[in-house]
Amino acid sequence: xxDVTIYARGGDNILDGITPTGTAPSSTYALSALALMQxxxxxxxxxxxxxxxxxxxxxxxxxxxxxxxxxLDAGTSPTVLTLTNGAGLSLSxxxxxxQANGLPATIVLDLVEAEPNPTTRTSNSWTLTITSNSVNxxxxxxxxxxxxxxxxxxDIRWGYTVREEAGQVITRNDYLTRxxxxxxxYERSIVASIxxxxxxxxxxxxxxxxxxxxxxxLWPQLTGLDAYLGIWEPQFEAVNVEGTEYYDIRLTxxxxxxxxxx
Amino acid sequence: xxxxxQVHAQSTNGTDATTAAIDITGAEIVVVFVGDKFGASLISxxxxxxxxxxxxxxxLPDSGLQGWYAIAPTTGTAVTWTVTGDVPWVSVLVFxxxxxxxxxxxxSAPAGxxxxxxxxxxTPSSPGVLYVSAYLNDTDAAGVAICYKDGxxxxxxxxxxxxxxxxxxxxxHLQVNLQHHSGAVAYxxxxxxxxxxxxxxxxxxxGFPARVAMTMAFVATLAPVPLPTPPAPQINCxxxxxxxxxxxxxxxxxxxxxxxxxxxxxxWGDVPDHDDPDEGETLTGKDGRGVEAWxxxxxxxxxxxxxxxxxxxxxxxxxPSDYEGGYKTDGLLAIGDVEHSLGNERGxxxxxxxxxxxxxxxxxxxxxxxxxxxxxxxxxxxxxASDEARA
Numbered sequence: 001x002x003d004v005t006i007y008a009r010g011g012d013n014i015l016d017g018i019t020p021t022g023t024a025p026s027s028t029y030a031l032s033a034l035a036l037m038q039x040x041x042x043x044x045x046x047x048x049x050x051x052x053x054x055x056x057x058x059x060x061x062x063x064x065x066x067x068x069x070x071x072l073d074a075g076t077s078p079t080v081l082t083l084t085n086g087a088g089l090s091l092s093x094x095x096x097x098x099q100a101n102g103l104p105a106t107i108v109l110d111l112v113e114a115e116p117n118p119t120t121r122t123s124n125s126w127t128l129t130i131t132s133n134s135v136n137x138x139x140x141x142x143x144x145x146x147x148x149x150x151x152x153x154x155d156i157r158w159g160y161t162v163r164e165e166a167g168q169v170i171t172r173n174d175y176l177t178r179x180x181x182x183x184x185x186y187e188r189s190i191v192a193s194i195x196x197x198x199x200x201x202x203x204x205x206x207x208x209x210x211x212x213x214x215x216x217x218l219w220p221q222l223t224g225l226d227a228y229l230g231i232w233e234p235q236f237e238a239v240n241v242e243g244t245e246y247y248d249i250r251l252t253x254x255x256x257x258x259x260x261x262x
Numbered sequence: 263x264x265x266x267x268q269v270h271a272q273s274t275n276g277t278d279a280t281t282a283a284i285d286i287t288g289a290e291i292v293v294v295f296v297g298d299k300f301g302a303s304l305i306s307x308x309x310x311x312x313x314x315x316x317x318x319x320x321x322l323p324d325s326g327l328q329g330w331y332a333i334a335p336t337t338g339t340a341v342t343w344t345v346t347g348d349v350p351w352v353s354v355l356v357f358x359x360x361x362x363x364x365x366x367x368x369x370s371a372p373a374g375x376x377x378x379x380x381x382x383x384x385t386p387s388s389p390g391v392l393y394v395s396a397y398l399n400d401t402d403a404a405g406v407a408i409c410y411k412d413g414x415x416x417x418x419x420x421x422x423x424x425x426x427x428x429x430x431x432x433x434x435h436l437q438v439n440l441q442h443h444s445g446a447v448a449y450x451x452x453x454x455x456x457x458x459x460x461x462x463x464x465x466x467x468x469g470f471p472a473r474v475a476m477t478m479a480f481v482a483t484l485a486p487v488p489l490p491t492p493p494a495p496q497i498n499c500x501x502x503x504x505x506x507x508x509x510x511x512x513x514x515x516x517x518x519x520x521x522x523x524x525x526x527x528x529x530w531g532d533v534p535d536h537d538d539p540d541e542g543e544t545l546t547g548k549d550g551r552g553v554e555a556w557x558x559x560x561x562x563x564x565x566x567x568x569x570x571x572x573x574x575x576x577x578x579x580x581x582p583s584d585y586e587g588g589y590k591t592d593g594l595l596a597i598g599d600v601e602h603s604l605g606n607e608r609g610x611x612x613x614x615x616x617x618x619x620x621x622x623x624x625x626x627x628x629x630x631x632x633x634x635x636x637x638x639x640x641x642x643x644x645x646x647a648s649d650e651a652r653a
Contacts, residue, residue, distance in 0.1 A: 028588025029580075038624075042580035042589060138580055169552065181552040184649070185577060259578050260649070 005156050008146035009205050010214025014060040015145050020052040033141040037215050039068040040259030041141025048133040056124040063149035066217060067107040068229045069140020071262040073133055080133045085123035089115055101186060102261035108219055108227035112149050138262045142229060146217055160192035184261060189254040197245045199238055206236045218253045230255035263359035263392050263451050263482040270433045272351040279350050283340035291357045291480055294330040295396035297445040298347035301326025308342045311335040319474040321370035324400045324443055327474045351435045353447040355394055361480045368476035380412055381475040383459040391452050392480040395460035398445035399473035409448035412459035428452055543651045554579055555597055556590045557618055558643040574620055581652050595619040597644055
């Protein structure tokens, strides 16, 4: 579903806490890191073809796939990444090109649009297959499939701020000379004001973020903005618009760091 | 420096004299004066010590004086001295302080001129000097000769008037076997380095006989001057009463190790000999690029002794598995200064120290270990490498 802002609460992740099975990573790495929901963590394989199977306790519907950190080859179709499930879903997942700073852009796929049949998107077994990547595979410690899909209404796309901060060590002396060490990490955030009557729904999004420990999703679907797997800043403020049922909610959503370039 | 013992003797046979036995335990310097008619004498003691002969001062025909000394002699509890000469007398003075001979002076004066003789000025180069002086004249009696420091006024009103500080006369040799060479011996300890001219005077009318005088000077080892007691600290020093082995209590409340009793008296052992570390990477061509720091903690499990390597970096480092332990998760917050010491205040060896700040929020690794393990004695490495070196 294009042209809408999609979001997800932390509790929407059907892969939450599930350590996949499949291709064993290199020694000193563990598949359990993929369940940490920490994009900066890493799992590294000594192979370019990797298969990961997430076995759920029950069949759950998945609507949005998110993989923030990876070193997969960019492409649209077919790609090196395939998502399948036990209900017959089989999708080639587009992989965006890296950002100019060397960090990967987030892989995100609207499964509702790619496979409209909700029955096909409902399964207790989900498999990610990476085939013949150009280099041995490394993934960040966060793979999420959110469901159900949530649409932010009204949209935030008219009037918002995109912020990025680069990780660096900077020393500026009395002559205003700067000595900079580039730590090669970035943090991105979106600041927006939402005017909505759905105070309860937005506040639940904030609450399920669990003070930042259960990251959710914010995906404006605009050119130049990929999906953010991140957290609310810990302050929630909703200001009632006088004489109406609307609230102006200040949203500051910060993407979890992807760590250093892979 | 103090006089430990003294003994004196006169010849009864005209050729030699032997002293009574005295205890010279603790003696460091033995000074001997021999007076006779011609000043040529020989001495020996019952322990066989060797004596250094100083000059003989002679005023013929009947006045001769010679000094001898021995530094750090063999000591005993019953030591005698024997001298040979022409109707000799001998005075032996024993002192307790190690030192060294530095100078002598001597003089002779003809009869009929004056009742005063000065042995001559000695100027020491350092303070703390022992002066031993002797006098001999050609009369039947020394006439209670007085030794005094030239420049001082002789005061005969204070008994015994023959001791004029700093000099103390220890013996007067009156007429010796009917011969005319009576004498006297005195000593002084001067804590200064002022010049000294030991002078002898006969204050009463015994005529102006021919006479000789001689002084020997020895430098003494001064006792250390104690430092003043430090000012009392402006704090409550109650903890000082608990100080039993140093290093405890508020600053200024103990006296700097006084009372420290080593609890270990065995060998210190050997300092481990480590190979030099391997050469690290160079930073040439890596301007403006950071290096990643991480710690490697090798925890030794108790009681199994198994070693578990724990790696923590400031950002996860996806290193190859064969590079420095492979994957390093985050959790390292800061690394402080690494300090190496040559030794502690007691000369013991000290380990290098470093402060490392970690967060355990990710996986509780350290808190879980702390349930039944100690980290004391574990090995900690601090390592750094650039991204290029880690790739």
